[in-house]
Amino acid sequence: MTEKQPHWLPDITHRPGPRYRAIAAALQDDIGSGALPIGAKLPTHRDLAWRLGVTVGTVTRAYAEAERSGLIGGEVGRGTFVRDPRPAEAPVDNTGIIDLSVNALAQHPNEERLRQALLGLASRNDLSGLMHYPPVNGSARHRQAGAAWIAQTTGLTVDPALVLPTAGGQNAMHLALAAITRPGDSLLVEQLSYPAVKPLAGLLDLRLVPVAMDDGGLLPDALEQAARAHGAHALYCMPRLHNPTTVTQGPDRRQAVMAVCRQAGIRVVEDDVYGFLADDPGPPPLAALDPERVLFLTSLSKNLMPGLRTGFLLCPPPLMDRMRTLLRATLLGVNPLGAELSAEFILSGAAMESAIQRRALVADRQAQARRLLPGAASDPACPHLWLPLPEPWRREDFARALLSRGVRVTPADAFAVARGDTPHAVRVCIGGVERVEVLEHGLRILANLLSEPAAMGESFV
Numbered sequence: 001m002t003e004k005q006p007h008w009l010p011d012i013t014h015r016p017g018p019r020y021r022a023i024a025a026a027l028q029d030d031i032g033s034g035a036l037p038i039g040a041k042l043p044t045h046r047d048l049a050w051r052l053g054v055t056v057g058t059v060t061r062a063y064a065e066a067e068r069s070g071l072i073g074g075e076v077g078r079g080t081f082v083r084d085p086r087p088a089e090a091p092v093d094n095t096g097i098i099d100l101s102v103n104a105l106a107q108h109p110n111e112e113r114l115r116q117a118l119l120g121l122a123s124r125n126d127l128s129g130l131m132h133y134p135p136v137n138g139s140a141r142h143r144q145a146g147a148a149w150i151a152q153t154t155g156l157t158v159d160p161a162l163v164l165p166t167a168g169g170q171n172a173m174h175l176a177l178a179a180i181t182r183p184g185d186s187l188l189v190e191q192l193s194y195p196a197v198k199p200l201a202g203l204l205d206l207r208l209v210p211v212a213m214d215d216g217g218l219l220p221d222a223l224e225q226a227a228r229a230h231g232a233h234a235l236y237c238m239p240r241l242h243n244p245t246t247v248t249q250g251p252d253r254r255q256a257v258m259a260v261c262r263q264a265g266i267r268v269v270e271d272d273v274y275g276f277l278a279d280d281p282g283p284p285p286l287a288a289l290d291p292e293r294v295l296f297l298t299s300l301s302k303n304l305m306p307g308l309r310t311g312f313l314l315c316p317p318p319l320m321d322r323m324r325t326l327l328r329a330t331l332l333g334v335n336p337l338g339a340e341l342s343a344e345f346i347l348s349g350a351a352m353e354s355a356i357q358r359r360a361l362v363a364d365r366q367a368q369a370r371r372l373l374p375g376a377a378s379d380p381a382c383p384h385l386w387l388p389l390p391e392p393w394r395r396e397d398f399a400r401a402l403l404s405r406g407v408r409v410t411p412a413d414a415f416a417v418a419r420g421d422t423p424h425a426v427r428v429c430i431g432g433v434e435r436v437e438v439l440e441h442g443l444r445i446l447a448n449l450l451s452e453p454a455a456m457g458e459s460f461v
């Protein structure tokens, strides 16, 4: 770090509220505007307090607030400096958080691909054609790209006319659930599920009904009972590389689940956003077992980059009319520029090249994580692990204790669909941290904490 600006003196006279907040806000603004560059040294607490006419405690509080937000950091014996917020360069010290709570994959391999694709796009002479309103169900080329991506990642040959480009997996979930439910309906979901299904159910006015799982995934008997007890006709599930438990359902389980769905008249939304990470396609997707009943969704977010906002939804023919109405009422077609970039990535083979790199990255990191966390449920293709905690750890206490040591994970509560019976476990994401040595460091902190006696919860009197 360089000592570029030791005499920072903000004007806080016009800022409302407590003085420490005013100083913290001025810090944030000056760092945001570049007036205080990365590495700039800040005045000592005493010096700034004297020059602003406030107490030393006020400056200490302001700096502490900025430090909590990750804007600045202290170095023993040297002073306080503006930190580099970019995760790749984040220092692994007691001021930097190692975030193992986000299921994103490190971005590096695709920056160059994006640059080349953008240059290619910019030099085309049909650009204005891309800027009209697209067909609501996507252009033929974008649907064809979606069908190709589904075929490359599942082995399933599908009719491009049934593939809808969407604004990411999340939008595909919304469209699929809106197509198969009515307000007030019950929606069956695995008892631990992707957290964003909860706000989506709230938006669509659906009652979430958890269905028990074992280490082979969704339990067909429990599905049948839950459907009967709640009169439910819709299921959202992740048969491959389940988030958060990592489970991939075997072929028999899939057959049994679909047999229940057929018998009970249940339509299924099959979420496969992590499926591309599996080396071989594995058992046929639910959509292959019953194409009239299953809406299959995938996305490029975890493979290429989430900012592309590209997903694909494979829609059964009987639902196509309703889907077009939904698309017309909401999305009015995906952004053609983004869709074109995605199509280029898929049809040129770049998306699959990236997937192969992603698989290698995940497999290496899984091997590293399993060495340190042998008790975790994992899969060599999964970007996260599911870690049951030994007694007497409680999930929230563990996550809090770990965060106080600079590592963030997600406790099971985030994934639990109903109260009660939530396991004492945490999800540990291994793909998002850019540098492998940072991941290693975070996992070691985690493993060390696991081996210590559990901390007492905060309120015990």
Ligand SMILES: Cc1ncc(COP(=O)(O)O)c(C=O)c1O
Binding pocket: 103, 167, 168, 169, 170, 171, 194, 238, 243, 271, 273, 299, 300, 301, 302, 306, 310, 311
């Ligand atoms: C299981 C699952 N489905 C869907 C999504 C959303 O995908 P996208 O980022 O493409 O919207 C995520 C994102 O984390 C996810 O984990």
